[in-house]
Amino acid sequence: MTMEFDVVTLFPEMFDAITKYGVTGRANGNVYHLQTWNPRQFTDDNYHTVDDRPYGGGPGMVMLAKPLEKAVTAARNRQEAKGLGGINGTKVIYLSPQGRSLNHDVVMELSQLPALVLLAGRYEGVDERLIERQADYEISIGDYVLSGGELAAMVLIDCLVRQMPGVLGDPESARQESFTSGLLDFPQYTRPEVYQGAVVPEVLMSGNHARIKRWRLQQSLGRTWLRRPDMLALKIENGLSGEEKKLLEEFQRAYETN
Numbered sequence: 001m002t003m004e005f006d007v008v009t010l011f012p013e014m015f016d017a018i019t020k021y022g023v024t025g026r027a028n029g030n031v032y033h034l035q036t037w038n039p040r041q042f043t044d045d046n047y048h049t050v051d052d053r054p055y056g057g058g059p060g061m062v063m064l065a066k067p068l069e070k071a072v073t074a075a076r077n078r079q080e081a082k083g084l085g086g087i088n089g090t091k092v093i094y095l096s097p098q099g100r101s102l103n104h105d106v107v108m109e110l111s112q113l114p115a116l117v118l119l120a121g122r123y124e125g126v127d128e129r130l131i132e133r134q135a136d137y138e139i140s141i142g143d144y145v146l147s148g149g150e151l152a153a154m155v156l157i158d159c160l161v162r163q164m165p166g167v168l169g170d171p172e173s174a175r176q177e178s179f180t181s182g183l184l185d186f187p188q189y190t191r192p193e194v195y196q197g198a199v200v201p202e203v204l205m206s207g208n209h210a211r212i213k214r215w216r217l218q219q220s221l222g223r224t225w226l227r228r229p230d231m232l233a234l235k236i237e238n239g240l241s242g243e244e245k246k247l248l249e250e251f252q253r254a255y256e257t258n
């Protein structure tokens with residue numbers, strides 16, 4: 001399975017950050033393909049104007065609908081030409097602080113799609129009529145305002161790509177990460193055995209895989225209890241196993257007596 005990303009952006013070079021580096025750099029052109037579309041190249045005037053003042057007044061500029069519409073259409077056409085259009089094909093996502101919050105469930109949902117067109121806004125945002133006409137979804141990466149949608153688009157692409165089969169060297173990595181099982185990840189240690197007086201937990205050096213597995217599960221449960229009680233409540237609602245209950249209670253008792 002591969003995924004196609006077409007990104008409409010005024011700053012295509014920013015995407016080098018994911019296409020050239022690390023895990024997403026290695027996967028580029030292999031398990032996913034990314035193409036950018038600059039709305040400036042879809043303008044009719046000599047100045048390549050992509051923004052104008054907001055109707056009703058107020059600060060800043062608003063992105064014009066027309067060049068964006070042309071860029072989104074070019075992106076859709078490319079995906080359609082690859083046989084990725086149609087009802088289950090191309091979806092357009094406008095990255096927006098007003099969108100649905102991005103989380104693991106949303107990532108897993110979107111990872112089922114073969115192609116996405118991502119629209120990165122700038123300035124005060126995008127003419128609302130363009131969003132109404134072209135966006136299937138709006139996604140926010142958090143309750144704060146960025147200067148542009150590019151970083152948000154890259155966050156989304158990164159999360160999607162690392163879920164794809166073959167991207168992480170060991171498929172177990174994605175399975176055991178925070179959120180995948182409804183829990184936070186357990187703490188990790190590497191050499192040296194003693195660092196600034198702090199010793200690696202004895203169990204991790206015991207070579208006893210069953211004990212290590214239990215300890216890690218207990219740490220995940222305990223951390224989620226301490227740091228994300230909302231997540232733990234959901235996990236409990238979905239049903240903890242007898243072992244998970246026991247491990248959590250043991251963790252809570254130890255924490256409360258310390």
Ligand SMILES: C[S@@+](CC[C@H](N)C(=O)[O-])C[C@H]1O[C@@H](n2cnc3c(N)ncnc32)[C@H](O)[C@@H]1O
Nearest residue numbers: 095096097121124125140141145146148149152
């Ligand atoms: C300065 S923001 C515009 C914010 C807009 N005036 C508002 O308050 O809703 C410019 C662009 O950054 C992107 N953006 C800003 N914050 C974001 C967030 N939290 N998640 C996703 N995209 C965001 C959007 O594409 C937006 O069009």
